Amino acid sequence: MKRLKQIANSLKATAENPDDAQMREFIFYSPKMPLRIHQEELVAVAKSFSLEVYDPYFTQSNLQINCFSWGDGKTKIVLTHGWASKALDFYELIIELLEIEDVEVIAFDAPGNGSSVSDLSNLMFYADAVKAIVSNYAVPDFVIGHSLGSMANVIALQDLNLSPKMLISIAPLIRLKEKFAQSLTSVGIADVHQDRFFNNFAKEFPVQASYFNLVNLYESNYFNHFVAFDPEDDISTFPFLKEFLDKFPEVNATVYEGVGHYKILKSNDVINDIVVKIASVK
Incomplete structure (x- = not known):
């Protein structure tokens, strides 16, 4: 988090003529928060393993993904965390999912997040991590994602032509470019300089x-x-989600008021509803 604050402060100070490299790092650097004691205890009892994804963007090398599994049941549940997050941010959900009979819960730290090493990260690392789990470890019956992880799940599963029993998206991110713009605006970067960033992105x-x-x-x-x-939700904003839900009315969406973008992962109502849905169709 310290490095991200340094980049943000530097961009604010130079907002009239921001450095291209700093804008790039600001968008692709994912801050890492240490595990809390209860999360460390859950990791200690996990089956830990590693997989690899190839990074064609930043390093042109293989990146290691640290993965964790709890339970050894036939029903496989994969969790994909959001940006600047990690597998163990699903702690409360993992605990409740393990109360379902005959399940294995699988989670991972995407490259550049949590315990998985990389200076920079991006959406496709997340999607490729899901693909790596499917190809090398287990084909999931249920796939759950939060925020950016929800978009990554859709991309990965459609690329694999894989349709699990249920896909669950918590506070899903719908438009990535607009999220980038929101972040750049937050540090005072004007539209003309944002246009330069997006041209460089392309x-x-x-x-x-x-x-x-x-x-x-x-x-x-x-x-x-x-x-x-x-x-x-001020991160995954409702107007974009509404556009998505209006276009795809077959998606079953439920409102949980007052839980916000991050605390939604700890919401008892959300967790209970997810557990009930999985238990009812597994």
Whole structure:
């Protein structure tokens, strides 16, 4: 978190003429928060293993993903965390999922997040991590994602032509470019300089940032999909989610008011509803 604050403060101080490299690092650097004691205790009883994804963007090398598993049941549940997060931020949900009979709960730290090493991270690292688990460890019956992890799940599962029994998205991010713009605006970067960042993005990556829009990427009727959201979420904002839900009315969405973007992961109502849904169809 200290490094991110340093970058943010530097950008604020130079907002009239921001450095391209600093804008890039600000967007792709994911701050890491240490585990709390109760999370450390849960990691201690996990089956830990590692997989790899290839990084064609920053280092042109393989990156290690640290993965964790609890339980050894036939029903496989994969959890994909959000940006600047980690597997153990699902702590409360993991504990309750393990009360379901005959399950194995699988989570991972995406490259650049949690315990997985990388200076920078991006959405495709998340999606490739899900693909690595499916290809090398277990085919999931249920896939749960939070925020950016929800978008990564959709991309990975559709690329794999895989439709689990249920896809669950908690406070899903719908438009990536607009999230980048929101972050740059928060440190005073004007639209003209943001345009420069997005032009550089399109040169560095195979697609423009606007490509990552679930309204366009999502395949209708592909998933049995449950979405949990707070309409007052200031990170995954409701107007974009509404556009998605209006286009895909088959998605089962439930409002949870007052839980916000991060605390929604700890909401008893959200967790109870997820557990009930999984138990009812497993």
